[in-house]
Amino acid sequence: MKFTKLHGLGNDYVYVNCFEEDLTGVDLPELARRVSDRHFGIGGDGLILILPSERADFRMRVFNNDGSEAKNCGNGLRCVSKYVYDHGLTEKATFTVETLGGMMTPVVSLGEDGKVEQVTIDMGEPRFERAAIPMAGIPDEQAREQTIEVDGEVFTMTAVSMGNPHAIIFVDEVRDEDVTTYGPKIEFHQWFPERTNVEFIQILNRKEIHFRVWERGSGVTLACGTGACAAAVAASLSGKTDREVTVHLAGGDLMINWRESDNRVFMTGPATEIFSGVYQGEIPYK
Numbered sequence: 001m002k003f004t005k006l007h008g009l010g011n012d013y014v015y016v017n018c019f020e021e022d023l024t025g026v027d028l029p030e031l032a033r034r035v036s037d038r039h040f041g042i043g044g045d046g047l048i049l050i051l052p053s054e055r056a057d058f059r060m061r062v063f064n065n066d067g068s069e070a071k072n073c074g075n076g077l078r079c080v081s082k083y084v085y086d087h088g089l090t091e092k093a094t095f096t097v098e099t100l101g102g103m104m105t106p107v108v109s110l111g112e113d114g115k116v117e118q119v120t121i122d123m124g125e126p127r128f129e130r131a132a133i134p135m136a137g138i139p140d141e142q143a144r145e146q147t148i149e150v151d152g153e154v155f156t157m158t159a160v161s162m163g164n165p166h167a168i169i170f171v172d173e174v175r176d177e178d179v180t181t182y183g184p185k186i187e188f189h190q191w192f193p194e195r196t197n198v199e200f201i202q203i204l205n206r207k208e209i210h211f212r213v214w215e216r217g218s219g220v221t222l223a224c225g226t227g228a229c230a231a232a233v234a235a236s237l238s239g240k241t242d243r244e245v246t247v248h249l250a251g252g253d254l255m256i257n258w259r260e261s262d263n264r265v266f267m268t269g270p271a272t273e274i275f276s277g278v279y280q281g282e283i284p285y286k
């Protein structure tokens with residue numbers, strides 16, 4: 001199986017071009033676990049498939065490194081955009097990508113070498129109702145700056161869906177040990193029937209947010225695009241930041257703009273191709 005490894009600010013996935021590779025009948029969750037393994041596989045935060053779509057220019061499927069399928073992935077979308085443009089699958093600078101979390105619209109910007117350097121993506125509208133997260137409680141109600149208790153520690157949290165679920169935790173100081181201690185506990189908290197991504201954010205000023213993430217199904221990663229969008233939205237809703245902010249992630253910065261005119265969230269950041277190869281491990285079939 002041919003693959004390409006790309007990363008968005010260090011959030012690295014194994015990408016398979018399914019216009020060329022036929023994965024019919026493959027046990028995709030198991031394949032994701034195998035290729036993501038950093039010792040026995042290729043290594044990555046998960047597996048992303050680039051597929052034809054009947055409704056859009058492309059379709060993206062995302063599997064976390066535990067094999068669970070996610071509905072959206074911001075860094076993955078930027079990398080898919082780079083791949084399809086640089087590898088000649090499209091000549092358009094703006095196109096559509098179908099995800100389980102909705103239709104996304106990337107716009108690519110080229111560097112001096114004619115290859116994609118930055119990608120801006122219309123990530124759609126954020127959702128806040130508990131039913132959309134999904135989260136326990138009254139379906140139409142929002143969980144905005146509400147307290148959540150984990151092992152006796154009380155956090156302030158806003159829940160946002162960017163196609164996938166995010167629990168945004170407001171803290172005075174982001175500490176890596178809190179991410180690894182409380183991240184998995186909140187991921188599996190009884191309020192979240194489909195688990196959740198967990199972001200710890202510290203508001204630096206009206207235009208900057210310090211951010212660390214515990215991703216559902218992958219654990220600590222260096223960046224999360226949908227998480228950065230959700231964090232920017234939650235921070236702006238709290239009144240402490242503007243709608244356009246820079247989010248400082250472990251792997252670098254993302255620019256997020258929650259546009260007032262139509263409620264849509266735009267994410268801008270880089271995408272990087274690292275290498276291509278042939279996976280020679282066993283392909284698991286269902």
Ligand SMILES: N[C@@H](CCC[C@H](N)C(=O)O)C(=O)O
Nearest residue numbers: 070073074075164224225226
């Ligand atoms: N890294 C991603 C999100 C990947 C999926 C997530 N772990 C989930 O299960 O929802 C991003 O950049 O958005």
